[in-house]
Amino acid sequence: MIELKASHDSEIRRHGERDYPFECCGLMLGRFQDGDKTVVETYAISNAREEEAKRNRFLIRPEELMRGEKYAREKGLDVVGFYHSHPDDRAVPSQYDLEHAWPTYSYIVVAVEEGSAADLRSWEMEADRTRFNEEEIGLRSEI
């Protein structure tokens, strides 16, 4: 399970809407606890791909990931997952996503339909890397 605040959920949705019709991406920073993850902060990253490719793919540049990891460490947090949007597509990871994912992390995908964020789902890769399993999202109260 991944636990986030309602404000994180809306930050990811707003980012997806802002970057529509392109994919947005970012990191989720927080803590691993007994196999679960708790998100403390979202960390927006720009999409590194060329304009034409941005519609279908997302990629975080290594230097951006390193900057995000450094920022997390300074705050005593870990990178617990990644989020990205699927403009006019389902909130289900693609084959490309599977090929570029790592186990342990959470992958949140938000569907953005005609500019409005819709479905938001979280996924975790099977240890043998053959597929994603849907992961429960727990919303915790703001206080």
Ligand SMILES: [Zn+2]
């Ligand atoms: Zn994707």
